[in-house]
Amino acid sequence: MRNRKRTGWRRYINGINISAFFVVLFVGLPLYWLIASSFKTPANLGNSPPQYFPNPISLGNYTDAFKNNDFGQYFINSLIVTLIATALVLVLGTMAGYALGRLPMKGKFTLMVTLLIISVFPAIAVIAPLYLLLRNLGWLNTYQGLIIPYTAFNLPFAIWILRNYMLGIPKEMEETGRIDGAGPFRTLWTIILPMALPGIFTAGIFCFTACWTEFLMALTFMSANNRRTIPVGIAEFGTVFTVPYGTIFAASVVAVVPIGILVFIFRKFVISGLTSGAVKG
């Protein structure tokens, strides 16, 4: 009787809808507050009682972020570092995950456990030696100075996700590919990769979000203003005497957009039924 049809007011007001409403409220309200505040004038920001809807709607905070601060540059920096690091993680992670999940190898277990240990290593513990290393390489204030550490720190987790995903793909898929006459790279590219897409996107989302919001390394390794990424850039807004909340809100809204877009694409790709039909079940 779980799927009985609800009638009358019970169709709208029932346990599931009420719980959903509160969850949405809990998640959505801060986000609404962020967006609404970013359109308020600096004077209206601190009003008491607070303005629930910005009036007048002002774009001043946005122009301030892009014109008076170098937010545009920070955004580009973040995009470059995050996209390249994520791409590297996915390429390496997919190949490593495939190898660890599928190919006959010795010492797989030890390798996987080592990866797990690395992936839970706190960044703060290695930040000082890493700083010295990058300084000796002359990589401070360069993109690769963030891309390589980001790749290294996110790779273990991605390998775990992808390896587990690869394990779930029936091995007959590869065997049938071999019989059809496909070589190993062809098999990986045309057969395994399309089937592993949901796993790759999941790993990609995690990696992108982690790089996009990373603060500690970005702060330490990028001291020059024209190399700052978004999290560090926003933190450095303002002066000792003022905190420009409006500008910070506006910058944060812009920073959220790529993740929003990504999740939207992600939603489209992660159709749980993508692998259904390959085998019975």
Place this chain on the structure above:
Amino acid sequence: MEKINKVYENGFHAVHDMSLDIADGEFMVLVGPSGCGKTTALRMVAGLEDITSGILRIGGKEVNDETPKERDIAMVFQNYALYPHMTVAQNIGFALKLRKLPKPELDAKVKEAADILGLTDWLDRKPGQLSGGQRQRVAMGRAIVRQPSVFLMDEPLSNLDAKLRVQMRAEVARIQRHLAVSTIYVTHDQVEAMTMGDRVTVMREGVLQQVDTPQHLYDHPDNIFVAAFIGSPAMNLYDAVVGENVRSVKLGSQEIDLPEAVVLKRPALRGYAGKDVVVGLRPEHLPAESDGATGPKLVGEVDLVEALGSELVVHFTIDANRVLAEGAVDKDEAAAVKKGEGVARVAAKTPVKPGDRLTFAVSIEDMQFFDTQTGLAIRG
């Protein structure tokens, strides 16, 4: 196949000295209980497993070291292994595409294969949108479009429900006859083996037991295992003692006369005078005795009557020891079989109910004799 052996790295000897010759266009079924090495044998032919020793020839050419691609084979897997992100047409045409066949030719071949299988209306669908039977057809289509020299099928029907399985069984056999391509078909279902194969190979624990036409296999099993494995309900196998003068055989307390003709057909039986043997009787060779009939008889206590409409399946007990061929029946089933239980198929109108004592006429010419020690059939 000549003396093919497979020994896994962990020392497990999966296939022992298997030699098999499959004629051009022949439908060969490999059958046996789970873990008997039939799938391993098939995978060695496919080139998915290395051959430890022995020679594999396809079309007279040794192919031991060739890749699956070079062997010119096509395989249908138990779980179909369709590419989920490709349409039916792309799935069927994938192997041809890899061979760089020109597009118009490829399309024509895919269409032809789809016509044979009745998939023409589904070519643009993805596997996820198809029913089990249609997916099975796509898997077949992928194999037939290549016009290989050998088809390999690994339990292709076992994922279908019972009704569809019967339907597809006939269809696969029909397509194979139509294309006349040598086929090796692996199954654990002895009904599939009997109905589909030109010849049937029975395997057990990596050892080939018997290769023969289905009917000959059924009528003249080489050993106890084959006797017990082929046929449903299974053959009744009992411990028995041959009389001193080889004129009778004793099952428990009952003595059955052996006519001269039976012994003449099996001269080796004379060597078993006074010795233990195993006798086998198919359920249909135990009809209920009609009044006044002469000839050998067997009396049993009826435990259970299953009415199938066309006939009755009567489960009975006699006081002889029931022999179970190890591996032919699974362990649960073996435990359920009581001492001395047997099965007979009798005419539907026979008045019989549980608890009765029923007299069966023994079709003595069809009785099988096996050596107790070796399990081999006693014949010539």
